[in-house]
Structures are given as C-alpha cells and as structure tokens.
Amino acid sequence: MEEFDLILIGAGLANGLIALGLLHGRPEMRIALIEAGEIGGNHTWCFQESDVPAHALPWLGPLISHSWAAQDVHFPGRSRRIANGYCAVTSARFREVLAGARLTLLAPMRAIGITPSGVRLADGRELRAPAVIDGRGQRPSRHLDVRAQKFVGLEVRTAAPHGLSAPVIMDARIAQRDGYRFFYVLPLAADCLLIEDTRYSDAMALDGAALRADVLEYARANHWEITEILREEEGVLPVALGGDIAAFWAEGAEGQGGAGVARSGLAGAFFHPMTGYSLPDGVRLAQALAALPSLTSASAHAAARGLSMRLWRERRFFRMLARMLFDAALPDQRWRVLRRHYGLSEGLIARFYAARLTFADKIRILAGKPPVPIGAALVSLLRPAPAPIHQQIEPI
Template sequence: MAAPDTDLIILGGGLSGGLCALALAQRRPELSVTIIEPGERLGGNHLWSFFDSDVARSDLPLVEPLISHRWDSYEVRFPTHGRKLAQAYRTIASERLDGAVRRALPAERIIRAAATDVGPREVVLEDGRTLNARAVLDARGGKAEGLRLGWQKFLGQLLRIPQGHGLTEPVVMDATVDQADGYRFVYLLPFSPTELFVEDTYYTDGAELDRDLLRDRIGDYAAERGWQVAERTREETGQLPVLTGGDFERFWPASDPVARAGARGGFFHPLTSYSLPDAVRFASWLADELPLDRLAQATRERARRHWRRSAYDRFLARMLFRAADPPHRYRVLQRFYRLPAPLIARFYAGKSTAFDRVRILAGRPPVSIWRAMRALKDSE
C-alpha cells in the first residue's frame, strides 16, 4: 500500500463531518485530517438548532463558536394545548460551521470534489486522483438499505418584516395549522425584531417535496398574521428520515470495511430526525478514542449500540405513522408536550430513562388503542 497522504479522510463536510474535523483539530492537533466535500460550502445551506441540555458541558467548546442565535425559552402550540418551556435554545448556521472548519484545517486539507470509489484506507476522486490515509470515515449522508422509513420534510425561508413580527422566542412547533394530510407544524425562529425564519414541516410516507406548495403555505401563514414581507433572504429544504424499523445487519453489514458517521451510520433520533446531539457525541468520542487501525469496526459497534438503545423511539415513530389517521397524528405530540419539561428535554437529547418511556405511554393513548397495540407488536 502507498504511504498515507493523511491520517484521516472524512468524506462529507456536513454537520457530522464538520464537527469531527473540528473536534480532531481541537483535541488531536498532531494528526493530519483531510475533508472531502463536493459542495461549494461546508455544511451546505442549513440551520441546526438544539437545546442546551443536548450537549454535555465538556463538549460545549466544540459548539459554542458555531452558535449564531440564542434564546432562554421556547414555545409550542397545538389545537387544544399551548405551552412555554423555560429551556435554553440555540441555533447554528452552516456559514459558521464552514468558517470554523476552514480556520481549523490547512486550505490544502479541504478538497472540493466528489468521491467515485471508497475503501477503508483510500478514496478515488472524480478527477482520477487517489488519496491514501490511515483510515477513511464516510459521513456523506444517509443510506436507506434495510430501513423502514417515513419522512419529515420541510422548506424554510428567512423573512424580513419591516413592521416587526412580534416574537421574542422560538416557536418550535405551531401545529394549529391544517392537519388534513398528516402531522404538520410551522417552526419559527426570531433572529431579530424584523427577521423571522419560518419553516413549514410535515410528516408523510413518501420523500417527495413540493417546494411550491410549501412556499405558498409560508406566504399564507405570514398573511394570516398580518406580516408584510419585504424580502426573503434565505431558503433551505430538507427530507429527513423518520425511522420506524428495519434490519441493522442489512443497513450496515459486518463485511462493510468503511467507517461511517452521521446519518450514514444511523446516528440520529428515529422519530424527530434530530442529529445534532449524536453528531456532537460522536465527534467527541472520535477525538478521544480515534481507533484508526479499527475505525470501521469501532464505528459499527457504536452504531449497533445506538440502534439497540433507540428501539423504543422507533416504536413511537411506528405509532405516529400507523396508529392514527393523518388528520389526528398531531394528538401524539400534543399529548407528549403535556409531560414534565425534564422528560421532554431528555427525549430530544436521546437520553430517555426507563421511567420516561413508561410515563410517555401511561394513561389513555391519544390514538386508537387497538392500532397502538398493533404498532407495538409490529416487527421491525
């Protein structure tokens, strides 16, 4: 084998790949790390939000420089329930991630290219170059083989409203909107008194995204509230997997010799599609452990543990999709948001306790009890 050009190649400069590069630069500066991303900007065009309790205190130095907006509380709205939660909420803009990684790595270690062939210690680029490394980490996004999925889809726009929008804290879910086609909510982030990020999100069985429909919905939502939109300065879209079940051995065969990170390794919350807590934990673990000689095996072992821990969350995802007709799916989340705030925080962080799991299901279910029982009994 040719001498390595670098210690580690990270394929994909999204949230997970970027955080891994930053963590290694901070904690293992003696190692050479190369990141390969075909897009013009690392992180693409995205906003990632999280609760303070999602990130361990020891990992705060990794994410603090990336935070672009901060709030001390947030709100949820449902047809028969509304609530304000006194929990700190933060947002990271992809521009911050891009800038941080470019400051942390030498320019020649950030390669804008697509990979055409990937092995455990080498990558072939589209221009024919071959790069060798002591290990390769694939963080290029999700793989669906062996998985049973629903989808959380969204389109968001940053609106400039000169007369002001009147919000001082995020509305993480406004589910008072039409629910005819399935669980849907509007997500609101007030960046300033006159700047508001508005995202229309909905859960469906298919991955197709109707951008024009969502743009119209955002326009209607703003008009109903009397907001006179002067400008739309940002737009982002997403189709995130909601994991209802599957076969881990098919998703990530033991024979696959390439290490994985992020959604490609299944490191996300099955119901919410929430990836930041797992991305931070993975990057921290990688920087502290970095088993270069057995990286594929180590990351697969970590993914398998995550799969086992998240079995309950996959059941909740099945219940959302199968135990209620589309117009009534909001009731699952409406009931959830009546639970104690610490339980809600642990759920989003992927740290639900056994008692939390019992508490979430205790009492009369918000959907058909028989269909809920079938969802519980359904095999993965």
C-alpha cells in the same frame, strides 16, 4: 500521492463535527475534508441545549450562530413555553469555522473511489491515510423502515419587528394535511425569521412550491409583512419505524463506502428516530473517535458501528412511538399524540429530545388515556419490524 492522518469524505455536519472534535485534542493532526458540493450545504441545524454535554462546548460553541433561553409550542387547546435553551448552527457559520481550522479542505471535489487506506478524487488525484471516514449523508437502505419529516423553510425579512422572543418549535394550530403538520419558526433577528412548514408524512416526495406558498400564507396570517426572502432550505429527514441495523452496516461493506470504512452522520444511521435530527449524535461520534488511543480505519469503523448499533438498540422505544404516530393515528389526528407529549414535564421533554428517556419516563409517556384509538395503537406496536423501506431518495 498526498498523505494525511485522516480523510473525511463529505464536509457535512457529521464530518465537520468530527474534524473539529479531533483537532481540539490533537491540533497537529493532518485532516483532509473532501466535499463534492458546498461545505456545510444549506441548513440551519438546531439542537436543544440539553442534547449535548457541556464538555463539548469548547469546540462546538464556535459553531453556534444563535441561541435562545426558551422555546414555545402551540397546539389547539395547549400553548406552552418550555425553559430549555435552543441553539442554531447555520451552514454559513459552519463554513466560516471550518475555513479557519487547520484542515485541508478540498471543495468542490467528488470522491469516487473509497477504501480504508485512501481515496481517489474525481480529478484523478489519490490521497492516502490510515483512517478514512465516509460521511456522505442520507442514502436509501432496504434495511431501514423510515418515513419522512419533510419541510420547506424560508428565511425572511419582515417590514416591522415580528415580536417573537423565542423559537416556536411547533405551531400545530393549522389545517392538518399530508400527515402531522406544524410550523417551526426561528426568530434569527428582530426583523428576520426562518419559517418552516413541516409534515410527518408517509410519502417522501416533497411538493416544494406548495409548502413555500403555505409558509407565505402562515406569515400573512400572523401579520408578518415580508419585505425580502433571504434564503430557502428544504429537507426530507428520516423517521425510523424499524429496521435491521446490523444488516444496514453490513450493506456498507458491500460497496457503498468500501468494506471496513467507518460511516458518520446519516450514512451511519446516527439520527434521532422521531425527529431525524443528527447533531447530538454527531457530537457523540466525534467524542468517541477523539477518545480512541489510535485512529485507524479499523478502530474508527469498530467505534462508529458499535456506537450506531448501541444507540439503535437503546432507541427501540422511540421507533415504537414512531410506529404509533404513523400507523395508529389517522394522519389528520397525529397532532393529538404530540399535544399530549408536550403536556408532560420539561425534564421528560428534554430527555425525549436527547433520546435519554428513563424507564419512568417511558411509563409516563404510555400512561393515561391514549390520544389515538387503542386497537390501532396495539396493532402498530405488534407489527413486526422491519418492513421494506419507503424511501425514494436519489442514491448519492
């Protein structure tokens, strides 16, 4: 029986952040990180510079593989450069940093039995610790009403410098299909781009082949000659329209992660309701756990559940906007909601991403001529939440 101070199940984004955040303040901590697949998976995780507090940078900073001083958006009739820094964490950098940290990494290794005091591994070994955290990622729940932000991204080498100096967060000057559709482009080097075809869609199913072909078509239209496809990533991220967060957390107690086991990341509903992004919440949770005077399964569970429920309550407005986007706007007209949003002030846009809108921001967002028909918008706002889940994600 091996003993640790903390066992983290799943070496994905959330648990990696927790490990690094805790080790920063308590380097003597004995942490085991158990991963069934590859540590960090296959992602390019991005965040707005203003999404995370400066005091997290001493431990978060080493994860940042790329950063830019500004970002661009393009809509029919509106192009804009936004002077907010943008940062990327690649899975490769994430693995490198975790491999260099004082951690016991067990990968590939599946955790099969999880309790608040330990875990049983697929090879029969048992690990014990006073604190266990389940960060096994996205899972279906009948208590969350979510739709999809889905995408396929190709990281490509271009024959000549592509000429982009800043990420293109949204380029919606394209045919709309399968909901609100836009391209997302990160200039990773002078001759290297990550190009993603993204859709805010009612259906969770992803047609990888079709989106891949669309990425290549977009590259051709921009006169970027591709000499090599370096890697590929895809995702179906949750966009939250409603739900019952208390029931969601109670569901975990029914057996998903074992009663009383804290949940991190998407497993704990730590994501921005409109973007599905979870890195800023991952930093928040890591900091909340690092601030606990004593880390046990009970204290971690209370802290994680408390934070998740508080964030959920505070983000009601975002779920209402998501309902307006999905229910009020016709799928091929959803881009109008986003175009209007990107006409607002830079400060408001930054607070939107950080999920820290002020009351005045909310009024500002709702003021003026609605970009979608008012009748449909009202119906969507009055629609009671939650509704049954629309996910078809494979259970983990």
